[in-house]
Amino acid sequence: xxxxxxxxxxxxxxAQWRKYAPSLRERKDITNQDWHNLECFCVNYSMYRKALExxxxxxxxxxxxxxxxxxxxxxxxxxxxxxxxxxxxxKLGFDPVTRIKYPVPVEEQDDLDGLVE
Numbered sequence: 712x713x714x715x716x717x718x719x720x721x722x723x724x725x726a727q728w729r730k731y732a733p734s735l736r737e738r739k740d741i742t743n744q745d746w747h748n749l750e751c752f753c754v755n756y757s758m759y760r761k762a763l764e765x766x767x768x769x770x771x772x773x774x775x776x777x778x779x780x781x782x783x784x785x786x787x788x789x790x791x792x793x794x795x796x797x798x799x800x801x802k803l804g805f806d807p808v809t810r811i812k813y814p815v816p817v818e819e820q821d822d823l824d825g826l827v828e
Contacts, residue, residue, distance in 0.1 A: 762789035
């Protein structure tokens with residue numbers, strides 16, 4: 712199964728796809744219906760990183776044009792993207808708790824498998 716990154720991906724999303732897609736292709740429990748979870752993970756990772764960069768550049772607290780002070784809107788974007796990354800990552804088994812709770816099925820061999828060719 713060859714699954715390519717969506718063409719609309721930016722550089723950050725595409726890098727995440729290249730990082731995770733090869734290992735997901737090898738798994739026996741990932742089907743064509745599961746690739747959208749990786750797509751969502753990659754897109755949200757990109758949003759997370761861009762929002763984080765904005766916070767690092769401008770700060771968490773901003774002074775707006777009306778002289779009010781408040782939280783950088785990128786913080787909300789960052790936290791929402793992070794929540795969605797975690798949700799999609801769990802569906803793909805990206806965290807150790809999920810991997811323990813839902814192990815990848817492995818075909819077990821018995822003594823007779825070696826006799827049949």
